[in-house]
Amino acid sequence: MHSLRHxxxxHVLEQGLPVHQLQRLxxxxxxxxxxxxxxxxxxxxCRTASTAGSSFTPR
Structure with a gap:
């Protein structure tokens, strides 16, 4: 299960999701x-803890 989570x-970080949103997810x-x-x-x-908005859109 951990590998799926990882x-x-x-993947979502590489697609542009801000780190603080991933933290919440x-x-x-x-x-x-x-x-x-x-x-x-x-x-x-992806390596920055950006707090800016994101263009990430889940499919």
Missing amino acids: AYAT LGHRSIQSTMRYTTTTSCSP
Whole structure:
């Protein structure tokens, strides 16, 4: 189950979802827990804890 969760988190970050929104989706209390996913993504915008709006649209 953890690998599915990790794959989802990595995918949505690569698609542009802000880290703080992923934090809420995953139910993390600490942003540090969510930031672990940013180190595994390949795109540099994913590695920032942006609080700006997102163009992410779930399908």
